[in-house]
Amino acid sequence: MKSTRNVALTLLLIVPAILLLVGVLVVPLTEIVGASFYRANMGIIGDEFSFDNYRQILTSLLYWEIFLKTIGSALLVTFLCAIFGYPIAAHLVRAPARYQPILFFLVAAPLLVNTVVRTYGWLLILGQVGVVNVVLRQLGLTDGPLRLTSNYFGMIIGSVQVFMPFMILSIATSMRGIDRHVLQAADILGATPAHRLRTIELPLIAPGLIAGAVLVFGLMLGAFVTPLMLGGTAIKYLSVSVYMDSMVTFNLPRAIALSMVLLFVVSLAYTIQAALTKKYSQVHA
Amino acid sequence: MSTFFRLLFNLLVVVIYLYLLAPLIVVVLFSFSDRSFFSFPPTGFSFQWYVAAWQSGAFTEPAIRSLVLAVVASLFAAVLAIPACLGLRRYKGRRWAGLLEFLLISPLVVPALIIGIALLYFFLRLNLIDTWIAMLAAHTLLVFPFMFRSIFVSAVGIQSQYEEASEILGASPWTTFRNVVFPFLLPGITSGAIFAFIISFDQFTVSLFISQVDQITLPVALYRYLYDVNDPVAAAVSSALVGFGLILAIALQRLGLLRHVGGQA
The missing domain is CATH 1.10.287 (Helix Hairpins)
Structure with a gap:
C-alpha cells in the first residue's frame, strides 16, 4: 500500500519537469524529424511523403564537400586546441599554489564573455584595417591588406580561441591527478623529456585529453556564431548552411534534413567517447 | 640547455595567454576610441560611445529583457527541478531513473543550432514566434539541465534519518520540506541558479532563431x-x-x- 503511494508521489513530483522536456524539446524534435520527409515548395511544406531532402543532400557533391570540410575544420580546431592547450594546462598545474587562482581565472574568464563579443574582437584584430594588417604594413612586410576574415583562416583562428579553455580545463583536471613521484621516477631512471611525455604523461592524461577533444569537437560541429561571423557564406560549414536554408532561403525541410546529419555526427562522437573512456578507465582500474 | 627550454616554454605560454585574451583587450581599447573607425595603435580617449550606446535606446530594452528572462527562466527551472530531484533521488541506479535523468539533461546533448531549428518550426506552427512566452519556454528548457544536475547532487546526499526524525516528531510534510530538506538543497540551488543565469544571459543561437523584432x-x-x-x-x-x-x-x-x-x- 505504502509503496504504491510512494510511486504515485514520485510520479507527481517528476511529471512537471518531464512535461517541460517533452513539450518544448521532444515534441519539437519529433516534428522536425517528420517534416524533413516532406518536400518544400516556395517556403511552404508540402504534404507528400518523400526522401527527397535526404536524397538531394546525400547525392550532391556540394553537400559532401560541406560535410567533409565541416568535419575537417572541427578536427583541425580540436587538434590546435590540444596542441596549444597542453602547454597552458602543464604550466597551470605546475605553477606555485599562490599564482594558480589568477592563472585559472585568465583561462576560465573568457568563457563567461559572450561568444558574439569574442568573435567581434577577432573581426577587429583580423579585419582589413585590423591590428594584424596595420602591424604587418608598418613593419613593411605587406603592401596591401591581407584578407584574414570571411575565410577558413579567420574561422579557425577565432574558433580555437573560443573553445581552447574547455580543452585546457579538461587536460588540467587529469594532470592534477598525476602523482609527481611517477614523473620523478622517470627522470631518475634517465628518461628524456620527450620519452617521459610519450610513455608516462600522455597515457595518464588521456582521459582528460579525450574528454576535452570530444567536447571541443562536438561544440565546434554545432558552433554557429564564430563560423557565421568569421567565415560567413564564403566557407562551406554545415551550421552556416543550416542557418542560410532556414532563415534566408526558407527551405526549412532541407535545413532540418541537414541538421539531422549534424545530430548524427555529434551523437557518433559522443558514442566514441563513451567507448574510449570505458577502455581507459578499465586499463587504469 | 634546460634553462633555454624553460625560457622558450614560458614564452610560448605567454603568447598563448595573449592569444586567449586578445579579442577582449582589443574590444575594450576600441570602445574608448575618439574615432568612429578602428585604428591601431589606439588614439585619444573618450566615453562618447558609451553615452551613444545608452542614448541610442537600441540596447537598453534588450538588456533589461535578457536580465529578466535569465532570472525568470532560472526561477521556473528551479521550481520544476526541485520536486524532480526529490522524486528521483531514492531511485538513483535504477534503469528507468537513469533514462529519466538522461531525458532531463538532454538539452545539453542536442546542439543549440538544432534546438533553435526545432523551436523555430514548432513556434511558427503555434504562431508564437517573437513572443515573450516562447522565449521564456526556450530559456527555461535550456537552463533546466544545469539547475537539475546541481540540485540532484545535493538531493542525493540527504540522509533519510533526518526526514524520519522530523516525521516521528510530528512535523507535517511541508514543515519537513521547509525546515529539513530545503536547507540541504540550498547550496545546489544557489550554484544551479548562478549557472542557469549565465547560460540564459549568454544564449545566442536559439534566441536568434525564435525572435525577430519585439523580443530580441x-x-x-x-x-x-x-x-x-x-x-x-x-x-x-x-x-x-x-x-x-x-x-x-x-x-x-x-x-x-x-x-x-x-x-x-
Whole structure:
C-alpha cells in the first residue's frame, strides 16, 4: 500500500519537469524529424511523403564537400586546441599554489564573455584595417591588406580561441591527478623529456585529453556564431548552411534534413567517447 | 640547455595567454576610441560611445529583457527541478531513473543550432514566434539541465534519518520540506541558479532563431547592430559585457565555482 503511494508521489513530483522536456524539446524534435520527409515548395511544406531532402543532400557533391570540410575544420580546431592547450594546462598545474587562482581565472574568464563579443574582437584584430594588417604594413612586410576574415583562416583562428579553455580545463583536471613521484621516477631512471611525455604523461592524461577533444569537437560541429561571423557564406560549414536554408532561403525541410546529419555526427562522437573512456578507465582500474 | 627550454616554454605560454585574451583587450581599447573607425595603435580617449550606446535606446530594452528572462527562466527551472530531484533521488541506479535523468539533461546533448531549428518550426506552427512566452519556454528548457544536475547532487546526499526524525516528531510534510530538506538543497540551488543565469544571459543561437523584432535579447541586438552599423557603439556594449563577464568570473572564483565553468556546454 505504502509503496504504491510512494510511486504515485514520485510520479507527481517528476511529471512537471518531464512535461517541460517533452513539450518544448521532444515534441519539437519529433516534428522536425517528420517534416524533413516532406518536400518544400516556395517556403511552404508540402504534404507528400518523400526522401527527397535526404536524397538531394546525400547525392550532391556540394553537400559532401560541406560535410567533409565541416568535419575537417572541427578536427583541425580540436587538434590546435590540444596542441596549444597542453602547454597552458602543464604550466597551470605546475605553477606555485599562490599564482594558480589568477592563472585559472585568465583561462576560465573568457568563457563567461559572450561568444558574439569574442568573435567581434577577432573581426577587429583580423579585419582589413585590423591590428594584424596595420602591424604587418608598418613593419613593411605587406603592401596591401591581407584578407584574414570571411575565410577558413579567420574561422579557425577565432574558433580555437573560443573553445581552447574547455580543452585546457579538461587536460588540467587529469594532470592534477598525476602523482609527481611517477614523473620523478622517470627522470631518475634517465628518461628524456620527450620519452617521459610519450610513455608516462600522455597515457595518464588521456582521459582528460579525450574528454576535452570530444567536447571541443562536438561544440565546434554545432558552433554557429564564430563560423557565421568569421567565415560567413564564403566557407562551406554545415551550421552556416543550416542557418542560410532556414532563415534566408526558407527551405526549412532541407535545413532540418541537414541538421539531422549534424545530430548524427555529434551523437557518433559522443558514442566514441563513451567507448574510449570505458577502455581507459578499465586499463587504469 | 634546460634553462633555454624553460625560457622558450614560458614564452610560448605567454603568447598563448595573449592569444586567449586578445579579442577582449582589443574590444575594450576600441570602445574608448575618439574615432568612429578602428585604428591601431589606439588614439585619444573618450566615453562618447558609451553615452551613444545608452542614448541610442537600441540596447537598453534588450538588456533589461535578457536580465529578466535569465532570472525568470532560472526561477521556473528551479521550481520544476526541485520536486524532480526529490522524486528521483531514492531511485538513483535504477534503469528507468537513469533514462529519466538522461531525458532531463538532454538539452545539453542536442546542439543549440538544432534546438533553435526545432523551436523555430514548432513556434511558427503555434504562431508564437517573437513572443515573450516562447522565449521564456526556450530559456527555461535550456537552463533546466544545469539547475537539475546541481540540485540532484545535493538531493542525493540527504540522509533519510533526518526526514524520519522530523516525521516521528510530528512535523507535517511541508514543515519537513521547509525546515529539513530545503536547507540541504540550498547550496545546489544557489550554484544551479548562478549557472542557469549565465547560460540564459549568454544564449545566442536559439534566441536568434525564435525572435525577430519585439523580443530580441542583448546578444542578438549586438549581433544585428554589428551588421547594420558597426561603429564603436558595438565595442562599448561589448565592453560592458566583458566587464559583466569578468565580475561574474570573480564572483564564481570567490564562491569556488569557477572550476565548474569548463564542464558546461
